[in-house]
Each structure stands twice: as C-alpha cells, then as structure tokens.
Amino acid sequence: MQLWKVSTLINKVSMDNKTSMAPRLTFVLLSACMIYTGNGYKPVVYMHGIFGSYKESAGFLKWIEEEHSSTETLSIDAYNNADSAVNLMQQIQDIAQILQAYMNSHPGGINLICYSQGGLICRGVLEHIQHNVDTFISLSSPQAGQFGDTQYLKYLFPHLLRDQVYRIAYSEEGQNISVSNYWNDPHHQDLYLKYSKYLAVLNNETFSPDSQKFKNNFTLLKRLVMLGGPDDGVITPWQSSHFGFYDKDLNIVEMKNQPWYTNDWFGLRTLDSRGGLVTKVIPGVQHNYWIRNHTVFMDHILPYLNWFSMSWLQISCTIFVLVVCRVHTCSGYKPVIFMHGILADSDEGNQLLDWIAKDHPGTIGLTIDAFNRQESIVNMTAQVNEVSSIMQDFMTKHPEGVNLICFSQGGLVCRGVIEQVAHNVNTFISLSCPQAGQFGDTNFLKNFFPTYLRDNLYKALYTETGQKISVGNYWNDPRQQDLYLQWSQYLAVVNNQSVNPNSQKFKTNFTRLKRLVMIGGPDDGVITPWQSSHFGFYDSNLNMVEMKDQPWYQKDSFGLKTLDSRGGLVTHVVPGVMHIHWHSNITVYKNYILPYLD
Known part of the structure; x- marks a missing residue:
C-alpha cells in the first residue's frame, strides 16, 4: 500500500515537471519513503557532564528535532548534579542498562552525543557491551584524562593544588570519586597505573581479562567525532578531547604518537585506518558553551547526524525509488567544480573527483582546464574573467546548483567568480586558500623573487608591474597598508576595502552562497599566516587577528558576517597536513569535504 502511494507521486511529479525533473523527483520520492514508512534518521541519545543533568540538553535536542523532523531523542x-561525582564504573553499569534497552528497541542503530565527563561514560559503555551505535560524538570530553586546576577540581579538592591531587586520587578512597577515575598525573604514572580503576582500564593500559572485548566492542563504531578547542578552559590539556596528552615534561604528545594509538590497545588506530575518526579543533568556545553554541551544533555536530536508520519497508521503498530514478535519469548529488592552485593544472583535482564519484555515484565533476602551470601567475582579474565564463556555462547546464572545491590560489579565483556573477553555487569549499592574503617567506615565493626578503617584497609587488603577477594581487603587507590599498588590484577589491562601483554587487552575489567551508591548518607551510585560510591575518605588529575581529567581517564589507549570521x-x-597534500589526503577528504557535498 505504501509503495502504491509512492508510485502515485511518481506519476504526478513526472506529469508536472517536464524540465529539471530529476532533483525534484528524487527529493519527493525519498521524502515519501520516510513519510509513508517511518522516520529516516537514527535516534540520538545524549549524556550530560559532571554536575550537569539530563535537563541541560533540552535546547540542544530541540535543535536536532528542528533540523531533522521527527528524530527520536x-x-x-x-x-544528575552531585550524583555525577560517583565513581564511573558504577555509573556505566546503570547507564549501560538504559542504553541497552533503548538500543534493543531501535535495532536500526543510534547516534550518541556525550558531553564532558559524559564522553568517558559513553566510551565505557561502548567498550563493555555489544552495541549498535553508529556515530559517537565526544563533545569536549577528557578522553586521555585530566590534569589541571579548574573550578570543578577546586570544588572537589578545595585544599589541594594540581600537583598534589594524586595523593587523594590515587588511593582506594579517592577512586570512589569520578574525577579521580580519569585523573592522569604525568609525573606519577606508576601510581596512575596502580590505582586507576577506570581510564587505565578502558585504555587497556593495565591488565584486564576483558581487554579484547573492549577492543572488539569499541571497533563496532562506524565513526567517532571528537570536538574540542584551545579556549575550553576546563579540559586540561584541551588536547585530551582528541586523545592527546602531556608527557612527563608537560609537553603535548598528540594522539597518533600516544601508545594507546600506536599500539592500538583499544581499537583507536583500527577505527582511524578505515576513516572512522574525525577530529575538530574549534577555537573560541568555553567549556560550558559547547552544548549551547548554535554554530558548533550546525557546523560540527549536525553534519554527522545524517546517517539513516531504515526498516525493511524503508529499504524496499528506497530501492524502488532508485530504480525509478535510474529510469528517469535522476542524479541525487549536485555537480562539483574543482579549481586548481598556482603552478598546477586541471589534473590536480582528478584524485578528489575520483573519490567523490566512488562515494556519490553519478556525480558530475568538472576540473577547470585554464591557467595551468606557469599561466597561473597571470593577474587574477584576467583569470576570473575567463574562469567565470567556463563556470557560468557549466552552471547554466545545471540549474539545480553546483558545489565548488577550490585549492590554494584557486580559492581566491573562485571567490572572485562568486562575487562577479549571479551564480547558483550551493557550497564553496575553500581548501587552504589565502583568503585574507599572503605575507611570508616560503620556498614557493622564492621561485618568483629569489633576491627579495619578505619585508621588501612590497617594493616589487605594489607597482604596475607587480600587479600583473597573481601573487602580487593578494600580497598583503601588514606594515604597508597604505600602499596595499593604493595598488592592490584584486584582494582589496574583492574585500571591498577600496572604492569600487561594484561593491554592492559583490556583496549581493557572495551572499547567494548557502555555505562556505574553510579548511586550513598550522602545519600548512605555504599559506602565511595559515589563519588567512580562515580570513584571519596579522596586524601591523604581526599579532594574529582572527576573522571575527577583522574589519571586513565586522563591517560586513562583502557579506561574510551576513553568511555567518545564518549559519553558513x-x-x-x-593539524598535520602540508600544503601540497590537502587535495590528496583521504582523511581530509572523508572528514572535511565529503560531508558538505549534498
């Protein structure tokens, strides 16, 4: 009966939409499968943090229900509250029963969002039982332990300094307190391994007859998403939220150099090897606000709650839809355009487009075959004029919209195109692009200006001749801003920093974007400062000024603040990615590009 209803919709949509039918038909039919056969999103379970309660998630879960209608939560x-200080082994026994019963009633699988101490509780449950958890989102959780003075700690141990807490934590009595179960003193590892009844056990750092079970159960996960950031203020070190931690000299050792990863003690490396680890470093978020920050939710949590939970009826319905779509030549994903970087060519995007074709069969891809190799140093305005013609022709053939992936200098070319034309770009992925400009000595720059030091380059670039070179168009010397504004024929123009009769058009076109995804990192080695990939840049004293404190954001010069205000x-x-590897790194692709290709 339900499939008959879907078939009726097929006939109606086919009759009513003679042109551009594919995306509408696909949407209507898949919606019908969910409407007539039940909800399609996996249920979401939330676990609160220390001194919190189940009530703290009310607003958070409401956001999920608003974005994914009818999702069970x-x-x-x-x-709750003071009871959360009870030892963690006791907590996971009770919570495992609650989760097991819930999972039994939802055999299609669930997603977990677990905050702060709750993230360690959830990991304990996952390792102890055979579960059907699809995605586990660990939200600022001390997965590698805690070692720092915080208000929470002072509440529990008011008379102890950080370096003295081990005296209580590493005792039989101390292990009755939850924080002690994951207190990880790098100066007293012998006592940690002797007394820890929870963290050392979960990590398989100490002998346990259940060690293989822990690993087997942990690797039942499809995906682990770890969120944390340097401004957290509670999780110490904050890298613990990504399984990094101090060595005995209080130097940070990142996850991949930790023994629990390199030895694969509980399955972390196994999960990573199959692309199941996602690490998010998010600055500017204090610990209490992870579950209250709508931007964190929209950008870093919601994209990972898109995996469907289907009954056999839904599966049958979906197969039926796909067969019909095949007959009607439907394609479910927006076409993707790739724009290469400086001194590269159209082949640079082939690997990415191959991966996309495998993950999203039928996706149409185009890699821009223009301004290849040495021709890429031509001034940017000339490049934008020609590339915009190629893109406009492609977009005209695909009125349902396209996605852009633009690498390095190509990201600035793409932004120029976006501001110049009335486009139908849905998502623009700016992949390690100097969006706020370039100011740094790199081997790449020395190819062009072998006799110039960074601080002297403005003498060559802020001239008529220098502006004929692409790099000169976005060279942004923070100590020569008057000359930059006088001579820059590209970056200052697209930023609407200089007088321009097209300034309103630039802003109107830029804000046609649905989403801008900016990817970059501290180990890039070419984009300088690397924060330029996120619209951050130096001030005149070479101090870093992040995007939201920059004038082009605060004044909304070209629409960046507008896009941000609507969650775009x-x-x-x-971290850990060199410039030339962004477009060929499978982890970058899987975790930071693929989720945004709708």
Whole structure:
C-alpha cells in the first residue's frame, strides 16, 4: 500500500515537471519513503557532564528535532548534579542498562552525543557491551584524562593544588570519586597505573581479562567525532578531547604518537585506518558553551547526524525509488567544480573527483582546464574573467546548483567568480586558500623573487608591474597598508576595502552562497599566516587577528558576517597536513569535504 502511494507521486511529479525533473523527483520520492514508512534518521541519545543533568540538553535536542523532523531523542536521566561525582564504573553499569534497552528497541542503530565527563561514560559503555551505535560524538570530553586546576577540581579538592591531587586520587578512597577515575598525573604514572580503576582500564593500559572485548566492542563504531578547542578552559590539556596528552615534561604528545594509538590497545588506530575518526579543533568556545553554541551544533555536530536508520519497508521503498530514478535519469548529488592552485593544472583535482564519484555515484565533476602551470601567475582579474565564463556555462547546464572545491590560489579565483556573477553555487569549499592574503617567506615565493626578503617584497609587488603577477594581487603587507590599498588590484577589491562601483554587487552575489567551508591548518607551510585560510591575518605588529575581529567581517564589507549570521560559515582547523597534500589526503577528504557535498 505504501509503495502504491509512492508510485502515485511518481506519476504526478513526472506529469508536472517536464524540465529539471530529476532533483525534484528524487527529493519527493525519498521524502515519501520516510513519510509513508517511518522516520529516516537514527535516534540520538545524549549524556550530560559532571554536575550537569539530563535537563541541560533540552535546547540542544530541540535543535536536532528542528533540523531533522521527527528524530527520536533521549537524554539520560541518571547521575544528575552531585550524583555525577560517583565513581564511573558504577555509573556505566546503570547507564549501560538504559542504553541497552533503548538500543534493543531501535535495532536500526543510534547516534550518541556525550558531553564532558559524559564522553568517558559513553566510551565505557561502548567498550563493555555489544552495541549498535553508529556515530559517537565526544563533545569536549577528557578522553586521555585530566590534569589541571579548574573550578570543578577546586570544588572537589578545595585544599589541594594540581600537583598534589594524586595523593587523594590515587588511593582506594579517592577512586570512589569520578574525577579521580580519569585523573592522569604525568609525573606519577606508576601510581596512575596502580590505582586507576577506570581510564587505565578502558585504555587497556593495565591488565584486564576483558581487554579484547573492549577492543572488539569499541571497533563496532562506524565513526567517532571528537570536538574540542584551545579556549575550553576546563579540559586540561584541551588536547585530551582528541586523545592527546602531556608527557612527563608537560609537553603535548598528540594522539597518533600516544601508545594507546600506536599500539592500538583499544581499537583507536583500527577505527582511524578505515576513516572512522574525525577530529575538530574549534577555537573560541568555553567549556560550558559547547552544548549551547548554535554554530558548533550546525557546523560540527549536525553534519554527522545524517546517517539513516531504515526498516525493511524503508529499504524496499528506497530501492524502488532508485530504480525509478535510474529510469528517469535522476542524479541525487549536485555537480562539483574543482579549481586548481598556482603552478598546477586541471589534473590536480582528478584524485578528489575520483573519490567523490566512488562515494556519490553519478556525480558530475568538472576540473577547470585554464591557467595551468606557469599561466597561473597571470593577474587574477584576467583569470576570473575567463574562469567565470567556463563556470557560468557549466552552471547554466545545471540549474539545480553546483558545489565548488577550490585549492590554494584557486580559492581566491573562485571567490572572485562568486562575487562577479549571479551564480547558483550551493557550497564553496575553500581548501587552504589565502583568503585574507599572503605575507611570508616560503620556498614557493622564492621561485618568483629569489633576491627579495619578505619585508621588501612590497617594493616589487605594489607597482604596475607587480600587479600583473597573481601573487602580487593578494600580497598583503601588514606594515604597508597604505600602499596595499593604493595598488592592490584584486584582494582589496574583492574585500571591498577600496572604492569600487561594484561593491554592492559583490556583496549581493557572495551572499547567494548557502555555505562556505574553510579548511586550513598550522602545519600548512605555504599559506602565511595559515589563519588567512580562515580570513584571519596579522596586524601591523604581526599579532594574529582572527576573522571575527577583522574589519571586513565586522563591517560586513562583502557579506561574510551576513553568511555567518545564518549559519553558513564552517571553519576547520586541521593539524598535520602540508600544503601540497590537502587535495590528496583521504582523511581530509572523508572528514572535511565529503560531508558538505549534498
């Protein structure tokens, strides 16, 4: 009966939409499958943090229900407020029963969002039982332990300094307190391994007859998303939220150099090897605000709650839809355009487009075959004029909209196109692009100006001749801003920093974007400062000024603040990636590009 209703919709849509039918038909039919056969999104379970309660998630879960209508949600009503200081082994026994019963009633799988201490509780449950958790979002959780003075700690141990807490934590009595179960003193690892009844056990750092079970159960996960950031103020070190931690000299050792990862003690490396680890470094968020920050929710949580939970009826319906779509030549994903970087060519995007074609079969891809190799140093305005003609022709053939992936200098070319034309770009992925300009000595720059030091380049670039070179168009010397504004024929123009009769058009076109995803990181080695990939840049004293404190954001010069106000800005700080590897790194692709290709 339900499939008959879907078939009726097929006939109606086919009759009513003779042109551009594919995207409408696909949307209507898949919606019908969910409407007539039940909800399609996996249920979401939330676990609160220390001294919190199940009530803290009310607003958060409401956001999920607003974005994913009819999604079932559960906030764990256990160990609320002061009860959350009870030892963690006791907590996971009770919470495991609650989760097990919930999972039994939802055999299609669930998603977990677990905050702060709750993230360690959830990991304990996951390792102890055979579960059907699809995605586990660990939201600012001390996964590698805690070692720092915080208000929470002073509440529990008011008379102890950080370096003395081990005296209580590493005792039989101390292990009855939850924080002690994951207190990880790098100066007293022998006592940590002797007394820890929770963290050392979960990490398989100490002998446990259940060690293989822990690993087997942990690797039942499809995906682990870890969120944290340097402004948290509670999780110490904050890298613990990504399984990094101090060594005995209080130097940070990142996750991939930790023994629990390199030895794969509980399955972290196994999960990573199959693309199941996602790490998000998010600055500017204090610990109490992770579950209250709408931008964090929209940009870093919601994209990972899109995996469907289907009944057999839904699966049958979906297969039926796909067969019909095949007959009607439907394509479910927007076409993707790739724009290469400086001194590269159209082949640079082939690997990315191959991966996309495998993950999203039928996606149409175009890599811009223009201004290849040495021709890429031609001034940017000339490049934008020609590339915009190619893109406009492609967009005309695909009125349903396109997605852009633009690498390095190509990201500035793409932004120029976006501001110049009335486009139909849905998502613009700016992949390590100097959006706020370039100011740094790199091997790349020395190819062009072998005899100039960074601080002297303005003498060559802020001239008529220098502006004929692409790099000169976005060279942004923070100590020569008067000359930059006088001579820059590209970056100052697209930023609406200089007088321009097209300034309103630039802003109107830019804000046609649905979403701008900015990807960059501290190990890039070419984009200088690397924060330029996120619209941050130096002041005149070479101090870093982040995007939201820059005049082009505060004044909304070209629409960046407008886009942000409606949740259209996504920022990813990804460490460990050199500039030339962004478009060929499968982890970058899987975690930071693919989720945004709708």
